[in-house]
Structure formats: C-alpha cells, structure tokens
Amino acid sequence: MTVSRNETQKKARTTALACLGLVVGMTALAFAFVPLYDLFCKATGYDGTPLRGAAASGAISQDTMVVHFDTNVAPGLPWRFVAETPQVEAQLGATKTVFFRVTNTGTVPSTGIATFNLQPGLTGGYFVKVQCFCFNEQTLQPGETMDFPVVFYLEPGIKTDSNTRDLTEMTLSYTYFASKNGQPQAALATPAGTRAN
Incomplete structure (x- = not known):
C-alpha cells in the first residue's frame, strides 16, 4: 500500500x-x-500566606499564641519601618490590632508596597487579616511618617489541628519594596547619596 x-x-x-x-x-x-x-x-493559607476575611464572629478561646513581628525594607527604598511592639499575645478568636510606623527618610516622594508571610508556614491557614496596610501601596512624602494598622485574629481551630496544636508562637514578617503599578519592584535604582534604612 x-x-x-x-x-x-x-x-x-x-x-x-x-x-x-x-x-x-x-x-x-x-x-x-x-x-x-x-x-x-x-x-x-498554604505556605505561610495569611487568610483575608471579615472580623471574627465565632467563639473566643482561652488559649493564646504569641505573634512576633518582623519588619524589613528592601534596598532601594529609603524607608524606616518598625512595629509598635515586637510581639503580642493573641487570644484565639479575638480581634487584635497592631500598628506599624513607616517613615520616608529620602528626599523625594516614594511609593512602597509590603509583602508578607507567616512562619511556621502551617499557621497561615489560621491567621486571618481583617485590615492590613499590605493590601495597598503607600506613598510617603520626604520626611513623612505614618502609622498603619494590621487588624487580625487567630482561628481557634489552630489548637485542634494535629499539625499546629503544639505551637505556641508564630512570626508575621513584612518586607516593604518600592512599588510600581501596585507591584513590588525588587531592584530599583537608588539615587546617589541615598540608602535604605
């Protein structure tokens, strides 16, 4: 054929x-x-990504967890960034508010956006952010200081999950990056004579 x-x-x-x-x-x-x-x-909440939700409406547990705060600024963004407190003890199911202070130490207006994660990563599914400065980019004038809140709660289910029930603390980490169109820019040119703090 x-x-x-x-x-x-x-x-x-x-x-x-x-x-x-x-x-x-x-x-x-x-x-x-x-x-x-x-x-x-x-x-x-996989891999340490906190959930986003409405205010807590369930039962409040007597159990607590310590939440540590880690703040960082990427090179190229002349900002100083600190939490009002290095840690808080959060009652499970109760809404908590923590403020973060951001200062533009540069000589020109600049815009930044914060990325975040939780460690250990298994806690991400139980950490619920109600309000966070990290949802939007921020623009600060030279020398301007602003206080931004994070409103959150921890789901009581964290103590019934066999993977997380023995944990007593977690770390919420933020890094501010220079922002362009609402997206973090890992490497922007730093003008001569300025540096990130």
Missing part, C-alpha cells in the same frame, strides 16, 4: 499544528501558574 503525497503532507500539517498547540498551551500555563498559585495560597 502506498501513501499519497497529499496524505503525507496532511499528516505533517496535523503533527505540526498539534506541536504548536502544545507549545502555546504550555506557554499559557507557565504564565498562569504564578497568579493561580498566589490565589491558591491566599485561599488556603
């Missing part, structure tokens, strides 16, 4: 189109992976 030239060309075109479709699909999947992973972490 002989295969005609037209059939061979048709099979070659079909194979080429299938390969092209596979390449386009894999490229689209690669670009979609990061935002989909981010959504997954925000929805589940």
Whole structure:
C-alpha cells in the first residue's frame, strides 16, 4: 500500500499544528501558574500566606499564641519601618490590632508596597487579616511618617489541628519594596547619596 503525497503532507500539517498547540498551551500555563498559585495560597493559607476575611464572629478561646513581628525594607527604598511592639499575645478568636510606623527618610516622594508571610508556614491557614496596610501601596512624602494598622485574629481551630496544636508562637514578617503599578519592584535604582534604612 502506498501513501499519497497529499496524505503525507496532511499528516505533517496535523503533527505540526498539534506541536504548536502544545507549545502555546504550555506557554499559557507557565504564565498562569504564578497568579493561580498566589490565589491558591491566599485561599488556603498554604505556605505561610495569611487568610483575608471579615472580623471574627465565632467563639473566643482561652488559649493564646504569641505573634512576633518582623519588619524589613528592601534596598532601594529609603524607608524606616518598625512595629509598635515586637510581639503580642493573641487570644484565639479575638480581634487584635497592631500598628506599624513607616517613615520616608529620602528626599523625594516614594511609593512602597509590603509583602508578607507567616512562619511556621502551617499557621497561615489560621491567621486571618481583617485590615492590613499590605493590601495597598503607600506613598510617603520626604520626611513623612505614618502609622498603619494590621487588624487580625487567630482561628481557634489552630489548637485542634494535629499539625499546629503544639505551637505556641508564630512570626508575621513584612518586607516593604518600592512599588510600581501596585507591584513590588525588587531592584530599583537608588539615587546617589541615598540608602535604605
């Protein structure tokens, strides 16, 4: 049995189109992976990503956990950033508010946005942020200081989960980055004569 030239060309075109479709699909999947992973972490608290929600409405437990606060500023953003207190003891199920002070030590207005995570990562699914400065970028004038709140609560279920019930403390860590269009910029040029504090 002989295969005609037209059939061979048709099979070659079909194979080429299938390969092209596979390449386009894999490229689209690669670009979609990061935002989909981010959504997954925000929805589940996976890998130390705190949940976002409304004010606590359930029962308040007598159990407590110590929450430590770690503040950082990326190079290139001339800001000073500190928590009002290095740690708080939070009653499970009770809403807690902590303020963070940010100062622009530079000579020009600058805009920053904070990234965050919790350690140990298993606690992310039980830490619920009601309000946080990290949800939006902030612009500060030269020398301006602002106080920003974080309102949160810890789900009492953290003590019934076999993976987290023995934990007594966690660390909420923030890093301020220079921001462009609401996205953190890891490396922006620092004007001569200025440095991050």
